[in-house]
Amino acid sequence: xxxxxxxxxxxxxxxxxxxxxxxxxxxxxxxxxxxxxxxxxxxxxxxxxxxxxxxxxxxxxxxxxxxxxxxxxxxxxxxxxxxxxxxxxxxxxxxxxxxxxxxxxxxxxxxxxxxxxxxxxxxxxxxxxxxxxxxxxxxxxxxxxxxxxxxxxxxxxxxxxxxxxxxxxxxxxxxxxxxxxxxxxxxxxxxxxxxxxxxxxxxxxxxxxxxxxxxxxxxxxxxxxxxxxxxxxxxxxxxxxxxxxxxxxxxxxxxxx
Amino acid sequence: xxxxxxxxxxxxxxxxxxxxxxxxxxxxxxxxxxxxxxxxxxxxxxxxxxxxxxxxxxxxxxxxxxxxxxxxxxxxxxxxxxxxxxxxxxxxxxxxxxxxxxxxxxxxxxxxxxxxxxxxxxxxxxxxxxxxxxxxxxxxxxxxxxxxxxxxxxxxxxxxxxxxxxxxxxxxxxxxxxxxxxxxxxxxxxxxxxxxxxxxxxxxxxxxxxxxxxxxxxxxxxxxxxxxxxxxxxxxxxxxxxxxxxxxxxxxxxxxx
Numbered sequence: 001x002x003x004x005x006x007x008x009x010x011x012x013x014x015x016x017x018x019x020x021x022x023x024x025x026x027x028x029x030x031x032x033x034x035x036x037x038x039x040x041x042x043x044x045x046x047x048x049x050x051x052x053x054x055x056x057x058x059x060x061x062x063x064x065x066x067x068x069x070x071x072x073x074x075x076x077x078x079x080x081x082x083x084x085x086x087x088x089x090x091x092x093x094x095x096x097x098x099x100x101x102x103x104x105x106x107x108x109x110x111x112x113x114x115x116x117x118x119x120x121x122x123x124x125x126x127x128x129x130x131x132x133x134x135x136x137x138x139x140x141x142x143x144x145x146x147x148x149x150x151x152x153x154x155x156x157x158x159x160x161x162x163x164x165x166x167x168x169x170x171x172x173x174x175x176x177x178x179x180x181x182x183x184x185x186x187x188x189x190x191x192x193x194x195x196x197x198x199x200x201x202x203x204x205x206x207x208x209x210x211x212x213x214x215x216x217x218x219x220x221x222x223x224x225x226x227x228x229x230x231x232x233x234x235x236x237x238x239x240x241x242x243x244x245x246x247x248x249x250x251x252x253x254x255x256x257x
Numbered sequence: 258x259x260x261x262x263x264x265x266x267x268x269x270x271x272x273x274x275x276x277x278x279x280x281x282x283x284x285x286x287x288x289x290x291x292x293x294x295x296x297x298x299x300x301x302x303x304x305x306x307x308x309x310x311x312x313x314x315x316x317x318x319x320x321x322x323x324x325x326x327x328x329x330x331x332x333x334x335x336x337x338x339x340x341x342x343x344x345x346x347x348x349x350x351x352x353x354x355x356x357x358x359x360x361x362x363x364x365x366x367x368x369x370x371x372x373x374x375x376x377x378x379x380x381x382x383x384x385x386x387x388x389x390x391x392x393x394x395x396x397x398x399x400x401x402x403x404x405x406x407x408x409x410x411x412x413x414x415x416x417x418x419x420x421x422x423x424x425x426x427x428x429x430x431x432x433x434x435x436x437x438x439x440x441x442x443x444x445x446x447x448x449x450x451x452x453x454x455x456x457x458x459x460x461x462x463x464x465x466x467x468x469x470x471x472x473x474x475x476x477x478x479x480x481x482x483x484x485x486x487x488x489x490x491x492x493x494x495x496x497x498x499x500x501x502x503x504x505x506x507x508x509x510x511x512x513x514x
Contacts (some may be wrong), residue, residue, distance in 0.1 A: 050300040247493050
């Protein structure tokens with residue numbers, strides 16, 4: 001039986017430490033193809049490049065692999081991986097990350113890591129985004145190595161339901177303090193934001209986004225709660241943004257007449 | 258009673274014809290503030306600007322209004338509108354668009370127009386994204402003028418449930434052929450994509466995204482179906498990407514042990 005084909009991508013760029021760990025684990029499980037941005041792309045959400053051409057070439061970051069760096073966004077990388085690099089082959093799994101920082105709760109919306117994973121799921125590829133709750137460059141991506149491998153093995157074996165992807169977040173803890181895995185819903189947490197206002201060397205005013213994360217969600221079944229308790233959170237996610245509750249109960253129906 | 262405060266934004270840029278129509282309608286309903294990108298930002302999804310500062314200044318595009326153009330993405334515009342421009346005031350409604358082109362089905366994920374509307378909904382502002390199924394610069398944005406105003410009036414009067422926003426798409430039809438409004442779910446349609454491959458004047462290969470829209474969704478209750486029948490589609494949407502079906506039935510629960 002041939003080895004499964006695993007696509008690895010991220011949003012922190014092909015030279016980030018997080019993707020290195022993911023590639024190492026993926027190599028133990030199958031044949032690896034890497035297509036990742038040539039520069040950091042945090043906060044790019046589901047952006048795609050429409051008005052400029054894309055460049056892609058072999059990267060020195062993984063000299064022994066079929067590994068490419070791309071001038072576009074994380075979603076562009078997945079599209080190029082699917083339609084150019086792996087063109088006529090079936091991709092068995094896409095893993096994105098390991099992101100430097102949380103993608104729990106509302107962060108999924110802004111995250112290039114998760115958007116790359118979602119794009120793969122749109123292409124029918126079982127797909128997982130991994131994030132570690134540690135923004136530092138020297139974060140310990142190895143602590144959850146065993147858990148990450150177990151999750152990837154599970155998805156390779158069982159697949160995921162159509163259009164589904166997994167949002168996996170890992171607490172900033174040493175291996176022995178990680179309590180296990182919890183399957184959760186996305187917390188209804190939010191960013192309380194402000195803008196730092198300053199003046200540049202040419203005397204022009206500018207603004208820079210800053211903020212703090214606030215969890216108002218009282219639920220005990222959320223990703224944020226699981227992470228606070230020391231668990232790895234997994235939220236099965238999808239691309240259907242319909243608010244079915246609102247669809248059923250909304251006064252909008254009046255507009256149909 | 259004071260007039261409602263209406264924030265208008267888009268992703269095609271502050272000089273696009275679509276936003277002009279939306280501003281005209283909004284002015285009939287309340288006090289208008291415009292904060293829109295200073296250049297086209299189609300396909301930016303929920304991207305935010307983290308690594309560079311943002312600039313914002315009064316725009317000549319709407320000389321008689323509190324109107325600003327911003328160097329960032331559509332989501333940046335809404336954040337700046339909320340935290341800098343309208344800082345201590347309550348915004349009663351945010352409208353985004355009118356987008357030049359469809360944001361039905363999966364397009365919502367890639368759309369700067371819809372991401373701007375979603376960002377406003379995250380801030381607790383009732384929010385609507387409008388899109389016309391006509392990519393042309395000279396598209397007829399006036400055909401659905403009456404419907405757009407009716408939808409805005411409905412939301413100003415009734416509000417929306419917490420975290421909800423509306424994805425409104427308008428068929429490319431003259432006024433008398435628009436059949437009415439349908440409240441729908443998001444179609445499970447997708448893009449079948451390819452990359453045009455070419456060589457630049459310096460001999461370097463490049464790729465450019467292209468594709469066609471495919472609707473595999475057999476449902477008669479979808480936005481794509483309503484639009485094909487000549488209706489304006491409204492999908493109540495939200496930011497919770499949890500796949501609750503997968504959460505209930507998934508074999509992932511095995512990983513919890």
